[in-house]
Amino acid sequence: MSPEFYQKIAETNQWGAIAPELALGILALSLLLLEIILPKVAHGAIPRIAILGQLAILVYAIANSCSGACVTGEAFGGMLFFDATGELFRVFFLGSSVFVSYLGMVSLEKKTLPQVEYYHILLVVTAALMLLAQANHFVMLFVALEAATVGFYILVSYFRHSVVSLEAGLKYLIMGALSSAILLFGIVLLYGAGSNPALEASSRDPLNFGNLEIFLAANSGDMLGLLGMLLVISGVAFKVGAFPFQIWIPDVYQGAPIPTTALLAIASKGAGFAMLLSLVQVFSPLSDWLVPLLSALAVLTILFGNFAALTQRNLKRVIGLSGVSHAGFLLIGVVAATKVEWATTAVMFYLFAYLLASIAVFAVFAHLEKEDDSEISLDDLGDLAKKNGFLGMALAIGIGSLAGIPPLAGFIGKMLIFVAALEAELYGLMAVAVVGAVVSIYYYFGILKSAFFEVWHFQDDDEDAPEEAEPGASLQFFGKVAILAAVAGTLILGFYQSPLSSWLSGG
């Protein structure tokens, strides 16, 4: 797309600028339509259509993401702001939703549940997240966030015959509503402060990010503004799963269907950081308060995530809590981004590395062929490497990358965050990060140990015990491609980072 094209769109509110989101919405609706039109026997094709459609949009988004000359600008009356980071997040969310659709195919086929709605909601959630990453106005931010969150409520409790899934849905609903309320209260306070005509630089439209930043710069000691920032950051901390807003994570991750868990782990976390990266910019006049606040969050998040994960045996809980600690590492990057410009690139690199690694890990979980996927524990991995070498390899690479082991992409991400943190002189945070990284080795290693090192199981003498299905029996073409792409991406980015890093810092 040429720069002129974007300029024209920005001037005329043209809809082309949000073409990927619109296309997703249309795809979502047409899935429902297809279910009515197509005969029942052909319904199996719908998930495939969803995946292929998303892949097409993904290709369009990647081709469209501006590497090099990128035009930035507001559109829709300042509601959205297009820039390089937003484009990257679009690709990130699309990538995760393609993969989650595949996981949905694997998991839902074992259940007698309506299937098409899952993809429909997934696509709508993804479109909302993509808009969220480009929001330039608190109203837009809140609406997009709620659109996504409401979708998440349904996706978490999608296995409506499963008690744990329903419980997880309820917990997520209550905690999500609470966090939305906190966020909304913060936004209202900011509105009240920013529109007060008695104060300097107040504005008729104080919820616009640019206006608010100008206002806060002029009134950096304003109590209402400070309180508003605190509440908004708290609301966002819920999304990324930062301490002390992480309490919902283990239960919800465990109870939700695997595709939804993956979506929560990848897209929801990514959305939180998309918001944080733009909010850090908005609240930069308050950085005297913001930096200590985020630093404290980062320290507690890393420590809590890692130490809580140590004692878990349920795989989804381990991954959930390890995700908490990853949020902590990313928070360090966000803090560094307030002082070091390229730290944003480090955060993005980390997120993409995390995306690839999570794809590999969740794909393995989905293929463990366990009846009740909330009960997958370390023991179920027993001798995975022997039973299915392909899945074993994928698990090793994925977990290794999450643990930040070289030469995998996760290590490069962690290392970039470290460099950024030291450049920003965050020595205390560094020390905690090192402790966290070493502690995390223990539980990541535990996962690999149970998958690779020979373990002695209890021999179940019960004759009626159902025959365990071979792991990976339901591995399909899409799955192999997805896993291979994730594994190859993780390996290649460990050795040769040029493709991603130049693309990330191009804008």
Place this chain on the structure above:
Amino acid sequence: MNDFASLVQYSIAAPLVIAFLTLFVRNWGRPAIQIVSVTGFALPLIFALFLWGLYDPSTPGGYAFVSKMDTGLSMIGVSLHLGLNGVSLPLFVMASVVGLAAGLYAAQSKAENVHRYLFCLLVMQSGLMGVFASIDIFFFYFFHELALIPTFVMVGVWGGRDRSYAAMKMTIYLTLGAMLSLVGLILIYVKSGAESFDLIELKAHLAAAPLADSIQNYAFGLLLFGFGILVSLWPLHTWAPLGYGAAPSSAAMLHAGVLKKFGLYGLIQVAIPLLPDGIGQWENWIVWLALGNVLVIGFVAMAQRDLKQMIGYSSVMHMGYAFLGIAAMSVLGVGGVVIMMVAHGLTVALLFLLSTMIHHRTQTFEMDEMGGLAKKAPVLSAFFVCAMMASIGLPGPGLANFWGELSIFLAVYDFRSGLIYAIVLGIVISAIYGLRAIAKVFFGEETDEFKESQKEVPVTDMTWAERVPALILIIALFFIGFFPKTVTNSLNDSLNSEPVYAQTEN
């Protein structure tokens, strides 16, 4: 000269590529796997020997065979910058020699899934070649980790007794060490303001504008303890005997022989030249902890009844000499350390190799249950006696270790003459446990246990397949023992061009 720079790249890339090839040919039968994987170990040796022959000692301080490549981290000043100088070249060659010996032995081992085992070893070999060829300190660290990760896997999957516990303990200890050194390296990068991880650029930059004392202090502390854990500095050594005890022999050979030298190499090539004032502030720490290595671990090694554990502890003990030599901060001392690193790498690899062969014959590592093996396996006993003599540092058989230890002792005498008593005591200790091991394993009457095990497994002498890897190592030891000048010439030039070491020379 730079015409042959690509050979440095190939010696890193060849094992890595062939590692994947090994997985590819797994269905073609065992001979195919063996031939392919041994090629992967032989190529780096051929390249390394060729480069050694070409190396011109008159490139003082500078690096020969330099190549530079951008991998996409240029925003933080990282590029794949490879080259060799007088310090790294001997270690580079040593790594390839030990690699071939370990690879030859592994290729004929009876390990389950031997192609995967060889895959891990080949990846490790690639990392080892990269460590000593890196001029960029980020890649220096990166290649170390590339070599380290397969070690954990090999200990965990193909290890012996307590392998799961040993693998976990090694992983956690070594990750901590690696993390500390990574933070130290990044700290140098950030504080220097050189905007580059390139060692040459950093050196030039820091020579013009040295870091503040407090920064040097912190950074050196981080590197000392980070590298210290990796080199098994007392009292952070506990992973080493345990890990080596459990590791399969080829992995132990490569790790104890080559990879462990990473920390010492890092101190010599990176930490001290970049932080010349840092070592002054930590000198006493190094000396005292190194004495702990020599004396405390010396006595612990003496108390071992298990042959493999004893070798593990003796290797930890010898690291104490290396730290003392580094603390002396002279061309003589540091040069001695480099020669000792090369010699020790060859020796300890040989000892681990031979101890596994002994185990195949006696079915035990308990020295009290062995005896009289010399009559049944005279060649094996000759090899073992020779290796043990080398390890003790006896000058007699013209072995490389002697030159290294001699230079270290002379340098330490100039540095703090009192330390020489501790060192002499250390030599006595290593002579005691070394000679006692020889006596117990090979001479004396056959024990009842040994007679029992012979009924089940008849004892033969070393086969040719076993002799070749051992011969490769022992020839290298003798070569450097008789012609130390082949190493010391270029080493001397490189160290003399390093102001830190040259200044303190009397």
